[in-house]
Structures are given as C-alpha cells and as structure tokens.
Amino acid sequence: MLAIVLVAIILPAPVSANASQTGEPASLRNEAEESAASDRQAVNRELELFRGSAISLSQAMAIAEARHAGAIAADVSFDGTPDSPVYRVKTLHHDRIWQHTIDATTGKIVGGEAALPLKELDAGDRSNLVALKTIRHRLADAVRLAEQAAAGKAISGGLIRERSRLSFAIVVMSGSDLKEVILEPPGVARRR
Template identity: 80%
Template sequence: MRVPRCWRPLLAVALLAIILPAPIYAMASSADEPTSLRNETDDSAASDQRAINRELELFRGSAVSLSQAMAIAEALHAGATTADVSFDGAPEAPVYRVKTLHKDRIWHHAIDAATGKPVGGEAALPLKEFDANDRSNLVALKTVRHGLADAVRVAEHAAAGKAISGGLIRERGRLNFAIVVMSGNDLKAVVLEPPGAARRR
C-alpha cells in the first residue's frame, strides 16, 4: 500500500517502552526505606507488567482488527465517524472501545474482539457535555477530508504493524491523529496531521 501524499509526514514514529519506567526507589534506594515497602513496590510493578503483557497477548490473538471494529461501530449509525478507539482486554471477553461522532453526539460502543458483535448496548452524550477542548477537537473532526480509519491504515503501513488504539490530539493548534501500533514486540506511536485539519482560533 502506498502512503497517500496528502498526509503530512509527521510520521514521527516514536517507540514507546512496553516495560514501565524504573521506579524512583530503584535509582536511588534509601537505606532507611523498609525492605517490605521495596518488595511491595517491586510486586506492584511486576503485576502491572504482567497485566500489560496479558493485554498485548489478547490483542495479538484477536480475530477482529481495530479497523474492522471501527467500521462495525460506524455502521450502527449511518454517517458516523470514529473519534477514539482502543483495545480493552480487561473484560471477560476482550473488546474494542469505540467512540463515534454522529449528529452532535458521541456514541460509546463495545465491539467483541473475537466475534465483531456489538456488546453491552450503547450510550450517547451530547457534544455540549464535553469541555471546550474536546468539543473543539470533535467539531474539527467534521472538517477533515480523511478520518481516523484512513489514519489507522497509514500508521499501520508506516510502522509495519497492527493498530491497538487511536484518537485525536492537538498540536500547534491543529487537529492530529495519534495511533499506537504494535510492531513485533514494540509499541510505536504515529502522529499524523490529516489534510484539511482546521486550525483552532
């Protein structure tokens, strides 16, 4: 697949460490610190890492891709566009959490990562319920020629992997898409500025 020339190559692909940052105590351990406290912190970091590894393993084994989950959620409301999507391995059955924008409302959907079926019903919030920054981003999303689904395809190609999450961010007054891609054992963040993104006034 060719990367469309219309995307500004902010393909600032940044590696994100899967391993959590070393806790402060590991860098400068105090002799006064009780051993039990250090052990509890070690156990907590190890537990967090196990949870991350489990989530990534569930994502690798999911039958439904992030792009497919977005398309399924968007089809629930004709004309909807995805504003945010992420894989969630915490529930009993892993799901994609998809937020779509449709008729000045944000719809929350859970799409089963194994079957592609919507689960747990849906909920909607009017745009006026969001703070000014989020509202501004969502309004700007309506003005772009290419949506998050396009950004996911570009990011997956650029980072040679599968997208695990994506959403909106603002940089220098412009709407950008931030996509996290799993490439091998690494997570890579790809930031893309879509053509036609409106500058915040």
C-alpha cells in the same frame, strides 16, 4: 487513553538506587517493584489477548460506524480486561458521541449503545470533534497509515491536540513493541 498508559508501563523503568542514596525504606521499594511487576504481567496478558483477536481495530471501527449512516469514528481502543476482549469505539453522529463495545473475537456489538450530546463535553473535546467533522481524512485513514509506517497492528487511536494542532495519535504493536504514531491530517486549521 489506555494506549498511552500501556506505553508508559512497558517502557523500561530507571535502575533504582539503593536505600542509602534515596532514603527510601526497602519495604517500600519492594512494594513498588512488586506493583510494577504486576502491572507488566497485566499489560502482557492484554497484549497477548490483542494478538489473538480475530477482529482488527479497523474492522471494529467499521462495525461501529455502520450502526449510524454517516457516523465518524473519533476514538477506539482495545480492552482485554472483561471476560471476553473488546474494542471500545466512540463515533460522532448528529452532534452526539455514541459509545459502542465490539467483541474482539466475533465482531458483534456487546450490550447496548450509549449516546452523549456534544454540548455535555468540555470545550476542548467539543472543539476537536467539530474539527473532525470538517477534515477529509478519517481515523481509519490514520490507522492504516500508522500500521504501514510502524509495520504492525493498531491497538488504539484517537484525537489529540498538541501545540494548537489537531492530530491523530495511533498506538501500533510492532513485534513485541508498542509504537505511538502521530499524524496531522492535511488542511487542519489551527485553533487557539
């Protein structure tokens, strides 16, 4: 998930020890430091594009869900790497996962849509998506709550399963920080 990678990149790196303590040549340390700086620049560029987006994550989900009556958003993330920033939205409809690309500036669907039958997913993903169909709360509800709780704007969201619990993981930009908010929908049955 892009958001988890973003959080990992933005978190401060530990202070590096000198070469005599680590046995690491200075040239390797310099390459690693340059790579980390480049990664931070790429993340900062993407976050700036996100801040300037006219379309919110919630709007992108609604646009994708409207493509198929009864579709449910299962995963959404901002992607600032193409020429024009987009949201990548996956919806569940009639035992298929539909993949949509929504322009973050105009709200228009970019390119076509792709569908993947649930039976082609691994058992864990299939189980999560089947559970998603049975719960009352939706990803859009989780995004709204996470944005309120973290006082910011959601940049990604999706399903995770931790310790046999199905939850929504939402990454929210609050000021210049990224915060991950985990919400367990009420009434979700535990599956092992």
